[in-house]
Amino acid sequence: MQALYHGIENIVGNVLMLRAQNVGYGDLAEVTYGEEKSLAQVIQLDGDQVYLQIFSGSRGVPTDATVRFLGHGLTVPFSEDLLGRIFDGSGVPRDNRPELDADPVGVAGPSVNPSERIIPRKMVRTGIPMIDVFNTLVQSQKLPIFSVAGEPYNPLLARIALQAEVDVIVLGGMGLKYDDYLFFRETLEEAGSLSRTVMYVHTAADPTVECLFVPDLCLAVAEKFALENKEVLVLLTDMTNYADAMKEIAITMEKIPSNRGYPGDLYSQLAARYEKAVDFESAGSITILAATTMPGDDVTHPVPDNTGYITEGQFYLRNGRIEPFGSLSRLKQFVNDKTRVDHRKIMDRMIQLYASFRSTEEKRSMGFRMTEYDNKLVKFGDLFEKKLMDLRVTLHLEDALDTCWDILAECFDPEECGMPTELIKEFWPQGKTSE
Amino acid sequence: MSELTQTSTGEITGVNGNLIRVRFPEAVMQNEVGYAVINNLKLKAEIVRIRGRECWLQVFEDTAGLKVGDPVEFSGELLSVELGPGLLKSIYDGLQNPLPELAEKCGYFLERGQYIDGLDRSAQWDFTPVVQVGDQLEAGESVGTVPEGLFTHRIMLPFDWRGKFTVKEISEAITCTVDTVIAKVEDSAGELREVKLFQSWPVKKAIQAYEERLRPTENMTTQVRILDTFFPVAKGGTYCIPGPFGAGKTVLQQITSRRADVDIVVIAACGERAGEVVETLREFPELEDPRTGKSLMERTLIICNTSSMPVASREASVYTGVTIAEYYRQMGLNVLMLADSTSRWAQALRELSGRLEEIPGEEAFPAYLETVIANFYERAGLVRLKDGTLGSVTIGGTVSPAGGNFEEPVTQSTLKVVGAFHGLSRERSDQRRYPSIDPLESWSKYPSLVDPEKLDQTRRGLREGRDVEQMMKVVGEEGTAMPDFIMYLKAEFLDEVYLQQDAFHDVDGASSAERQTHVFGIIHQILTTPLTFATRDMARSEFLRWQQMAKDWNRIPMENPEFKTAEEKLMAAVEAHRANGEEN
Structure with missing residues (x-):
């Protein structure tokens, strides 16, 4: 199985073609030329013609490069020692520390048997009120963060990486700006959270092919941790870059594009990754949060559109805030009845009041006369934005719920706030009335 | 296998x-x-x-x-499936491998290359013969029966046998497994063939062992008002539910699978989220079927090929589903087959077509997409079997159009062949108007529960009300004439109290055919009553009050005496504003 081959016949895009026997589909090969060495993967077999996708890109690959087939598919070494480490998209350390000596596990393994899945049951606390209170993240959930390029989705993910109450964080960067990569590393290091984190980072300057493996590496590692009873949160940024990498490679492979140049299997490819989110009945879980930038703020663009059909809700990041409208956690009703008795009611009521505030704002901007109630709404809206929506706010769920009550008490009389009487009796802050 | x-x-x-x-x-x-x-x-x-x-x-x-x-x-x-007793209550993948048994064998993950017989070979069934030696039979006719849960499962002569067969041997009533030979029959050439409790059937071929196909006319009530009254589906008919993500396609399918007035429901979860199937898998065994008092699972069969499972078997999964549906139809049962979502299946075809390097059609879907979709929906139908009983297969498929745009090829190809179109709208679901079926864009070619003339009148009212609403956005309430304003309020009233329905409320969520006919009559009466109000504000607040009364009325069981009282109160409130002598 260690036969060496010389002589590459074709190089098109990042795909090499050579003649070889006894090669398995999906197997890895090592391509050596001069001082360089790169991995490559078999993506097509046609008689004795073997097509290899080279990870480091084909620039500088000579026709007499040496190719050695490894006889297995893509793997990633796995052990507890992964924690605190940073790798690139082909699994090579980025942190100047030695390669990990551990048992390799296959990536992109089989999917979970649906009859073994269970109905989600536990929330993931993030300390971010707009998530915990209004759109609770649930273990085994997969949620994208839809945003426009300029929005602070990476700082948001970093905050979640620091604060989320989980055992392991796996962070995957795809097409990440180098600055953003440094930002993640430094933020996690400073907060001491690196020790529970594994990072696989492909930066914008790295070869495109490596971008394709980041989600698979992350999810393979996450799955192993989950099977070892760990609650794992996988953060991916940015899935649109991932889809674009797929598009680039599909087009160089002369595949027929379906919609805006994306390959026809975009949905299946994205779904295969997102569906790795799971809660094992007698082991840990995988939860996925994935930043997805919407080109041109267009939710009908193929990437956010296909993503929306796969994920269980979405967060919209707009003007530096998680939008209360449009954002949705489809699984929240499985958990938010078990948190605190007022959770569901106050969540709904706050959003309704905020919606009224928005229409009052419209009214004000059009120059209509404001009633006393309108003024209360305006005050409410401002407080809501400052104390809860601001992304810098960190609050435990219970404190955030108390804050909701404080805001209500500051703006409204108990009978005006529209909450059920028995909840008002229990939770209305004493000694506070609206002025 | x-x-x-x-x-x-x-x-x-x-x-x-x-x-x-x-x-x-x-x-x-x-x-x-x-x-x-x-x-x-x-x-x-x-x-x-x-x-x-x-x-x-x-x-x-x-x-x-x-x-x-x-x-x-x-x-x-x-590519074939096994047809015989033991299919019901099963959870299969697209190739008829029972998933719970696979889990027992392989654990959490679906390892490749693992296949298990679709029918349990060790299960025991009580066979009772219905023919005697010497009887003449044709394909699809029964040789005996086996009780399967709620149903009498017919053991039929394999559907692809041609000509007449004479019974030479028939087993007496015995308890046996599916691969026991229970009869031997002789064909016209004198050759002896064995009949077992099960047969295999190639999934892509429709089962045609019936006398004739009939036109579907009988309403399949789903207890969803907007469907049964406005956009009905007939037993043996076809319908599709296109809608953007988040508009409630799957919830609507789940409601239908629970409440539809059919004997058996086959759910093919094709390329969608695993989580949604899990809800069905875990909840159905606990839920009671209101028609039988037994667990809903007793009449349900789930084919599950979720989005991360191999793409190629997505296509197989819808065919496996419809073949099993046809099989139960052959027993004189009404079967509903739900496919969620047909777009994922079409995408699987597109992937294959791309790999085969075929010349692509629109959006790279293969040129034969339309034919494939048409052939699939044409497997629905109401048939008269050889013994004179009727059986039907109704097919409902969801469509997930890219970007929520109904102009795309899968939606368009589907619309050409189905009998009803339940278009979901993002706008309505954003407004929390559930079920979010667009009342103006959707259509149905099947007869409704209610009087067609009244229905037309109501529809017209709804359209006119919406037109007024659009106009009001420009000219404001002040610029709208009182009769127009009332028209708008009436349309809103209809929407709020009849088109919308709380799926999670026991009474409101399940509106029987009888109740719908009655309630629709009352609502129609209100909508056609000429009304008069002093001011627009008064009209609005009065209508809001009626809405509240009507919604409460919707929540009272029909047999409860309060139902009548609430109805009379509502009518009295409306009557108080009747305009005398003038037409509205």
Whole structure:
């Protein structure tokens, strides 16, 4: 199985073609030329013609490069020692520390048997009120963060990486700006959270092919941790870059594009990754949060559109805030009845009041006369934005719920706030009335 | 799968994704099943193209590790399912492997190359014969029955047998397993054939062992008002539910699968989220079927090929589902087959077509997409069986159009062949108006529960009300004439109290045909009553009050005396504003 081959016949895009026997589909090969060495993967077999996708890109690959087939598919070494480490998209350390000596596990393994899945049951606390209170993240959930390029989705993910109450964080960067990569590393290091984190980072300057493996590496590692009873949160940024990498490679492979140049299997490819989110009945879980930038703020663009059909809700990041409208956690009703008795009611009521505030704002901007109630709404809206929506706010769920009550008490009389009487009796802050 | 009659062995000459190219030594047939062998594992595949001495197979599993030169065993059979007692309550993957049994064998993950018989070979069934030696039979006629849960399961002569058969031997009433021979029949050539409790059937072929197809006219009530009254589906009919993500397609399918007035529901979860199937899997056994008082699972069968499972078997899953539906139809039952979502299946076709390097049609879907979709929906129908009883297969498919745009090929091809269109709207779901079926865009060609003339009148009212609403956005309330304003309020009233429905409320969520006919009559009466109000504000607040009264009324069980009281109160409130003598 260690036969060496010389002589590459074709190089098109990042795909090499050579003649070889006894090669398995999906197997890895090592391509050596001069001082360089790169991995490559078999993506097509046609008689004795073997097509290899080279990870480091084909620039500088000579026709007499040496190719050695490894006889297995893509793997990633796995052990507890992964924690605190940073790798690139082909699994090579980025942190100047030695390669990990551990048992390799296959990536992109089989999917979970649906009859073994269970109905989600536990929330993931993030300390971010707009998530915990209004759109609770649930273990085994997969949620994208839809945003426009300029929005602070990476700082948001970093905050979640620091604060989320989980055992392991796996962070995957795809097409990440180098600055953003440094930002993640430094933020996690400073907060001491690196020790529970594994990072696989492909930066914008790295070869495109490596971008394709980041989600698979992350999810393979996450799955192993989950099977070892760990609650794992996988953060991916940015899935649109991932889809674009797929598009680039599909087009160089002369595949027929379906919609805006994306390959026809975009949905299946994205779904295969997102569906790795799971809660094992007698082991840990995988939860996925994935930043997805919407080109041109267009939710009908193929990437956010296909993503929306796969994920269980979405967060919209707009003007530096998680939008209360449009954002949705489809699984929240499985958990938010078990948190605190007022959770569901106050969540709904706050959003309704905020919606009224928005229409009052419209009214004000059009120059209509404001009633006393309108003024209360305006005050409410401002407080809501400052104390809860601001992304810098960190609050435990219970404190955030108390804050909701404080805001209500500051703006409204108990009978005006529209909450059920028995909840008002229990939770209305004493000694506070609206002025 | 247990008794493979292996015919020949070929050799792989190329691999591209889940498509393999194979050189074959002896004759093969189009769509024949073959198994690619790798490390003692057999990966199921189906021939999709033959050219010269080579054929192309789509593999239903991950192809990693396959090599040029690896053997492929041809089975000599088309892709088939096993039909017999024990199908109900099952949870299958797209190739009829029972998933709970696979989990027992392999644990959490779906390992490739693992196949289990669709029907449990050890289960015991009580067979009772209904024919005698000497009787003449044709394909599809019963030789006996077996009780299966709520139903009497007919054991029928295999559907593809041609001509007349004479019963030569018939077992007495016994308890036996599915592969027991319970009868021997002789064909016209004098050859003896064995009949077992089960038969195999190729999934892509419609079962046609019936007397004739009839036009579907009887309403299949789903207890969803907007559907049964406005956009009804007939037993044996077809319908589609296109909608953008988040508009509530799957919830609507779930409601239908619970409440539809049919005997058996086959759910094919095709390329959608696993989480949604899990809800059905875990909840159905606990839920009570209001018609029988037994668990809902007793009448349900789930075919589950979720989005991360192999793409090729997505296509198989809808055919497996509809074949099983047809099988139960042959027993004189009404079967509803739900496919969620047909777009994912169309995408699977597109992926295959791309790999075969066929010339693409619109949005790269294959040119034959329309034919394939039409053939699938045409397997629905109401039929009269050979013994005179009626049976039906109703097909409802969701469509997930890219970007929520109904102009795309899958939605358009589907609309051409279905009898009803339930278009979901993002706008309505954003406004929390559930079920979010667009009342102006949707249509149905089947007869409604209610009087068609009244229905037309109501529809017109709704359209006019919406027009006024659009106009009001420009000219404001002040610029709207009182009669127009009332028209708008009436449309809103209809929407709020009749079109919208709280699916989670026991009474409101399940509105029987009788109740719908009655309530619709009242609502129609209110909508056609000429009304007068002093001011617009008064009109609005009065209508809001009626809305509240009508919604409360919706929540009272019909047999409860309060139902009548609430109705009278509502009518009295409306009557108080009747305009005298003038037409509205």
